[in-house]
């Protein structure tokens with residue numbers, strides 16, 4: 507459904523307040539020609555309503571010859587900010603950056619965060635921003651799940667479809683996303699509501715079987731033909747087989763001619779009850795980057811390719827996010843998700 511400018515501006519006021527925007531703060535709205543003008547206006551107006559000093563930093567869109575489609579998460583790492591120290595300074599000068607361009611998975615984003623500046627990504631359509639308006643309750647539940655994740659040494663995933671995946675943890679931090687940037691140097695994404703970390707280098711092993719209904723981003727397709735089996739050894743996907751969806755994935759990844767595209771990247775699970783597995787099917791491919799799919803309650807989300815944002819060695823541009831249903835996720839011997847239901851820690855569960 508369409509969302510009015512006044513409703514969207516009110517939602518931005520709510521989220522920027524949660525992001526500690528007030529009269530002591532400056533807010534830079536990073537935009538380009540493809541930014542949603544309703545979002546840019548709402549971010550600026552809401553900042554001024556909260557007494558903050560807002561300003562816009564406009565950059566031309568960045569395109570690369572190997573990038574295909576318009577999804578902002580498909581080709582990551584190299585952005586309009588790459589090699590642009592003046593614009594980076596202009597953003598680091600702000601207390602909060604509202605990113606309507608998508609800097610995620612870029613070294614430049616990390617440099618801005620290291621300066622203490624907070625970044626809030628907001629590129630989804632207003633309908634999704636309104637439906638998954640963040641709350642302190644979201645933060646409480648997602649942060650409750652952080653603790654056992656940070657303490658765990660192993661991550662294991664199984665499913666009736668045949669998934670049997672494991673990885674060692676500890677080399678990389680846990681990242682939470684609850685929809686607002688309230689701590690110095692924090693990046694967050696509105697809408698969201700999930701958490702993830704990365705396997706220790708070379709430790710991801712086993713089989714991931716994408717069953718019918720599992721989702722391939724940025725393709726924005728549900729697996730429909732036959733299950734897709736990914737065989738993983740020493741942190742990398744060695745074989746992809748199944749039906750049409752497997753062939754399409756193989757062909758797409760081969761296009762980048764970069765062995766790092768087959769690396770397993772972030773792994774985690776969804777905790778957002780207002781995100782819907784079905785929502786992706788109701789949006790055109792260029793409408794959204796598909797945050798319902800990444801955040802729906804009880805998913806297992808894994809990804810492939812880059813790990814630059816945690817100081818990892820891989821800056822490959824090809825990034826797949828693949829949320830799966832009906833999986834069981836274990837941290838050491840504790841199940842946090844059982845066949846698609848969030849079971850622990852208790853404080854991360856929603857009151858039903």
Ligand SMILES: O=c1ccc(O)c[nH]1
Nearest residue numbers: 579683695698809827
């Ligand atoms: O919110 C996001 C979006 C994309 C991604 O790769 C991670 N988190």
Ligand SMILES: [Fe+2]
Nearest residue numbers: 772809826827
């Ligand atoms: Fe991702």
